[in-house]
Amino acid sequence: MQNPQLDVEAALPVWNRLNNVVLINVTPRHVPQRGAGLVAERDLTHDNTGLSPALARIPRDLVLSHQSVEEFTKVDGHFRELLDAAGRKSARIDACLFLLAQWVLGTHSRPPPGSETSTGPVHTPWAEYTRFLPGHVPVPTMWSDAERQLLRGTSLEAALTAKIETLTDEFDRLRTASSDLPFWNALFWDDNRVTRADWFLVDTWYRSRSLELPYLGVCMVPVLDLANHSSAPNAYYDEDCDEQSAGVKLLLRPGVSISAGEEVTISYGEGKAGAEMLFSYGFFDPTRSTNYVTLPLMPLEDDPLGMAKVHVFDGPRTVQLGRTTGSHSEVTWESPFAWLLCLNEEDGLAFRILQDTGGNRELRVLWQDEDVTGRIEALEELASSHPLYDVFKLRVVTVLEERVSAQLERVQTDFFPPDDENLTEASRVEREGIRAECLEAANALRGQEASVLEAAVRTLEKQKSQLLAAKTVVAYLGSMEVSQSEQAGDTASNQSDDFS
């Protein structure tokens, strides 16, 4: 969809006045490399005493939250029809539908002939506000195919493929479901006004501009969403629950001074991994982002219980590797799912199907004959008192070492396949139209993840050697060898019987 973007410097002050948004000593400005931002109009100081001075106040009724979308369905019958047809599958989809509908209404002010009724369509301040939002956000869902290839081998690869499939599927379903609704058919699909790229863009707005508030939950707050991120922020936001002034406030941080012309920044979340920052916001600072890498795990190939394990496990089917700043050798890992993958029937893990009086069937998990269905994430703790705990841990460490080593090899593989040895990396970048900022971000992520994975392999190898030397493990492996040679002996004697 064509999105004639409104200029924040020229037009946002008018929108603010019309919608009771108050900016105090700050103003919207274009900021180099970051799109729009908020900038101090004069020197600001918080001397650590008294209340934090407010820099912006946004009324609560402007906030786009799950609750506000629900309330909106009560006044706009057309929108209610749209949400019902889309199936109300998640708060994110509903919020994105609200943004899309308001954006289309804002850019095509005339609704389809005969469609105006007492119950809609309703223009909200968002119909205009969406026109201040950027037409491009540098998150990888908006990258070209060639640019996305740069992320091969990083922890983002699988997440990105899954996200693109989800968004494509959502768009196809939306199109099918709303084509039967005359109002939305005329507004969205006549002349192919709304495209798949629009749905991707709306999702990007929501992902890169929403924040979490204690009472309103995940929401988008207009104008506050112009604040850019800094790892040393000078402002923060808070919810104002006072009935008279209910809304969201941007406040100066205690002990902070901002000079006139300086940017006002907030934190998008401390301790976010580089992959998460790139995925949600389209940028990250490799020197500041936390050294976390999260890798998906699959059931072991020959595990007959693999499907059942996936079915009963509600948590993330991943391993999280973390290296804290300052320590360059040790990596901690956490993976309740790996414990479930590595325990088996002979260890005391069992599955039972329970059927209630209504005929409903449910899969339950037992550990040492005790029902632990609600506690599967604590399997390591449950197994810690077992005499073979070190043997179990050796299995987990071995599986993780293989997984991490495979990922490391992949992330270190050249991402330009050698199809033409005469072409340099630079000429390939140019030929495939890869933008410099995508190459830079992907390289930074690959470098950061490779270094965490290398350290993780070293840690896991060390843990494996220590476990292999543990008394219980030595005794267990010894007993396994004896039983294997007895089996081999039995086979050999059977064979000699056969041949005699």
Ligand SMILES: C[S@@+](CC[C@H](N)C(=O)[O-])C[C@H]1O[C@@H](n2cnc3c(N)ncnc32)[C@H](O)[C@@H]1O
């Ligand atoms: C909540 S919006 C902030 C307003 C935005 N700059 C705009 O033009 O409307 C978040 C987006 O701003 C940009 N951004 C924010 N902080 C940044 C930073 N520190 N470095 C680079 N880009 C940043 C990214 O594109 C991010 O997805």
